[in-house]
Amino acid sequence: MPAGPGASILDRRLVFVTGKGGVGKTSIAGALAHIAARSGKRTLVCEMDAKGALADAFDVGTLGFEPRQLEPNLFAMTMDTEDALREYLRLFAKVPFIGRIGPLARTFDFLADAAPGVREILVVGKLCYEVRERHYDIVIVDAEATGHIISQIGAPKVIREMAQMGLVREQTDWMIEVLHDPSITGVAVVTTPEEMPVTETLALLDRLEPETGVAPSVLVANRVLPNLFTTRQRDVVERLAEAAPLIVDEVGRGAAAVLDAARITDARRGVGAGHLDRLRAESDLPILIVPELFTRATGRRVVALIGEALAEELD
């Protein structure tokens, strides 16, 4: 494989990181941002679901709509629809600063629930705006999970296809220019080597480009357990329980837990390998492998370790 497709994910200027709930989107987005910033790019990382997990990943108290610098070159924010609306009104509708946005926001919330794409276009618009204005070299988005990402990045397309929209519709043109250009915008789909995450990933790959016009660029297989044994060794691992009494005699009663740990880990690796094979068989996209980390650390240390693994894969 040429060093191209996978490696170029950080050559894009807007990268959405999506995947099923809990697979590691926030950790991977944080790690990608970390390595982009280290490589000298002015980087913005943005959390879309406002859970605060991105702040935890970087060990910073809270993040807001206003980007905050975390490291040299690295800025982080969380998306907020109301703030995005306020900024939008100021920049595009030329509505001067609105102090109390309350009633308007409520109207807006309601409309946003009712009309497909209204909420989404604002937040995606904000991201595209940062890209268009070249405020950052790269914007990395800790995006919505597979269930919601299509309505999010597909919003400009949907809205453009709906006739008779107001100002919002006119704005979709430049957003689409950003989103539909695969040299500018990329999508990284994160999965773990498990049944549902892989199934959801494959379903997303089928729908993403047809429905949103945005092409997926790379897959990240996160939490992959290393294959420690050859076939002949595995045969021994699987039958080692038969020899447990011998082992306990020699190394003590703690041996049972040691054998259990090996058995569970290797069996889970085997199940995972099957799911990864399915991923490989059904998609041509490059797959970046990130191993399961065995660390007691959380936060930045995890981001750094995942970053190291990713950087190796991207080389």
Place this chain on the structure above:
Amino acid sequence: MARRRLQLQTDLDALLASKEMVLVCGSGGVGKTTVAAAMAVAAVTQIGGRVLVLTVDPARRLADALGVGHIGNEATRVPDSAFAAAGVQPRGELWAAMLDTKAGWDDLIRLHAPDEQVREAVLANSTYHNLASRFVQSHDYLAMERLHELHSSGEYDLIIVDTPPSRNALDILDAPRQMKEFFRSWLLRWLTAPYRSRFFSMASKPFYQIADRILGSRFLEDIAEFFMLFQAMEKGFVEHANEVEALLADPRTTFVVVSTLEAAPSYEAAYLARELVRREHHLGAIIANRVLPASMTAKASATSARKLVKAARGDLAEQIAEQLDTQPEIVGDVLTEIGTRFHDVAVVATREAERRAELSELCQLLVAAPVLDRDVNDIADLLELAAHFTP
């Protein structure tokens, strides 16, 4: 709180025996669907009665095992033969149903539409189709709604409800209120007011002008039409949402929070547990899922692992090789690897034990379900998990 103390639960069996509705919640992928099914299996084998599990998007093989592989809202009975195959005799009946959100909405419209004309108009309306899957935490509301319907049918002794993966695990608690707010919102009234009065308020309120300018008036008109239809159903919907909301606080309802013992899910589980207590809902149990055995944190285990590395190349390898009919070098390599790698797993197990202790402060009952060496696919697997619920 006196009531809570009286109902102190010491194990999951007692909890399942004393409640009629169990809402299983937690963050994405932690095992809500699996644990909901395993609790249902535990109830039906330990307690008996008619037990129903309402699942959301189960993995295919689990769906097949429960007999809910097909689309549709019907509850199906898991045959006793499925239990027999796993070597047990259930004391009661296990029923399973799947949450089908689109069908769920259509049912609600049918229930609340005042007449056939409104009903048909709504069901044919394209805005409705957009909305059904999107607005006011639609999935969460429907899960609650379905629970209400099943509970009031009087057909089951215990209903266990799996919840959909949502952006925020609290969404399920807010869903009925949001549904009511949706129908009560002044905007809905404004949009559905006669055109002329709408024109007046439009002229007087600058933010309508802004909304109009941004979204386009044709669009506002379009959805106004749709909401006109919807308003005809307001009374039914709001009353119903009240009843659904009441279920959350019903003394027969309990919440079970599922989490793995990893950082992010535990953090969210802790938040959810605190919030449930703050809102005075009954937090029945926290179930830590996919947990490594406690023995892995034992000092004796670490000691054995170290000794194993040292002993790997000597007599031990030869004896084992003889017993397993293989070569001592292969055994030596395997023992070295296993001994060396044990530390990795022990680190994770230690971390898990700490998080488990933290979570156990938040709830009187913390149950650990072990990580199995395979996916949880059939009744036998569920029974294996269930066995850990009732020590």
